[in-house]
Amino acid sequence: MMGVSFVSTVPSVLPLQAQVASSPPPPPPYSSSFAAAVAPPARSVVVRCKMENSVADGKELSRRDVLKCVGASIGIELIASSGSFVELAHAADLIQRRQRSEFLSNVKDTLYTAIKGNPDLIPSLLTLALNDAMTYDKASKSGGPNGSIRLSSEISRPENKGLSAAMNLLEEAKKEIDSYSKGGPISYADLIQYAAESAVKATFLASAIRKCGGNEEKGGLLYTAYGSNGQWGLFERQFGRSDTAEPDPEGRVPQWEKASVKEMKDKFSAIGFGPRQLAVMYLFLGPDQKATETLLATDPDVSPWVQKYQRSRETVSQTDYEVDLITALTKLSSLGQQINYEAYTYPVPRVDLGKLKL
Template identity: 50%
Template sequence: MASLAMSSVSTASLLSSAESSAFAQRKALAGTAKTAAVKSFQRAAVRCQASSDSSSSDSAPLALPRRQALLTALTAASSPLWVPLLTSSDPALAANIVQRNQRAAYLLRLKEDLFNTISANKELVPDILRLALNDAATYDKETKTGGANGSIRFSEEISRSENKGLKAALQLLEGVKARVDEGAKGGPLSYADLIQFGAQAAVKTTFLAAATRKAGGDPKDGLNLYFAIGSPGQWGFFDKQLGRADADGPDPAGRVPDWEQLSAAEIKEKFARLGLSPRQTVNLALFLGRDLETVEAKLEQDEEMKKWVAKYRQSRKTVSQTNFEVDLIGAFLKLSLLGAPINTEAYTYEPPRVEFKL
């Protein structure tokens, strides 16, 4: 039986450490660059002052023009991530870099909390995946309504028969939201983002669990295997899709079926109405039930999906299971964006102004 569980909760902290380390390295580089730029500005300011105080025409030329010194300092204050931009005079570009930095830090905090929380409550992984599916599956292509908009949080929607058993998963994610919202400068986390990124963390637990099993059961070896030949690098575009807006009320009833009651053909038809192909339907089998093998046994009753079930079943037997993971991530990305335009400025805020006197 395909397991949805992590072999050890300690793996959560290992993954979080890996992501934190990567961000910390970028932040350290930013700090070094900023310090260098400010020191350069200070030296230039001193030379400017020396030049203005001197009446001699033989005074040494300034090492850095006054205008360039100002631009360097302002850019250092507003663009803390990238060394090449430390001399940029484009304020719009500088502001964009600041927002990227803010969103990266916010996302790291969110993903870390989600992964640790879900890894400690692994029995809810299937429900978290179905929560994300059912929130997105209200999308209607004809009217362009519904989708991954967090509407499933409303009691009217979460209480529907197709969402039976999902309240505990929602409550678990709400605990993460409360912690992330505390002290957040860029506004509260949307339920739409919470649910889809919660599902991302749940999917990662399944990938890491598989890597850990193939590494002999040791969490550290499993993590090393996952990062060496697994698919963590494939999540980059998904991570950029941060900024979904919440619906103001529940989506219309009757749009989401009880998946377990549907035949393979009916599941394929429903996914087609969402804009997902038979192949992508098979990719998302993890979202359709508590046991992957049981779901796949149903899906392969359809001739069009049978070949894809065989393909991904074979992929999972390999050490890297690359085809299975990469294609699942792609299909999940498409699902998570149904009816969900992304606000790329979400969770950003006006940074404190730094004044320099010349």
């Protein structure tokens, strides 16, 4: 019997996560310099095998004996580094999260600029998001915020009258967003809901500026200090809706400016909302927001909530009103949608086991 040693040079991937997490993701395709930067050094494993044949007796090592030792070398190394492959997958996930976060940040900047230049379209942007989502039907699990409102046969319906200008604004914003997107075009479903987020933030910022006598700098500081911007976290994770190619069925969305409070309550109830959500989303219910709020205050179920939010808006922080509005919009914007959490990301390096060196 004799001992024979083999050296395995399977690359170790243990240090990969720390290196990737501390380095910004490169643009696709990944360059050779990036691959070299994150490639870990080879790790050697010495495997000693006993052979049944003896060279001293003049016999050569059998092919089977050699293959046994090679197999043992690979197997031991893969067992030792199995946790490393898990860490590699985790590192890739961190890269994708960062890609999505950076892309969303750029999207919000584009929408903020577009809305700031067209503040008169804020009510229409809010109604656009509401009407796209209000087509949701719990029984059939169809409709919802799927971008169908962009289609000509749907945007031309009576309940969507006056929303074309808001849609045109988003079309122009989409062109800019798609021009810098590295992970494919943004969906209309996402674009419409995130435009509503930007529009809501614009209304809170405008309120803070008014509280500061029209001083924009002081108003911005006031909103930063007392606003509930951090409450948007869950909403912003719902980034990856898919567009439908067909319009949603007619008759699912009321004409808000003509609807009675009962009709509004019934529609909100049909998607799982109650008087509280109806009261807090009065800004979304048509162009004449003050008239809508006054109408809602006449209903005994909705009136207490209307009064609650009126009092909240008079405070510096507006916490009750702002938090409840963000919560309602977050739920509304994800009705019936399957979120693709890999949307807008681009490929990360993969380990090719076929190229591992022995």
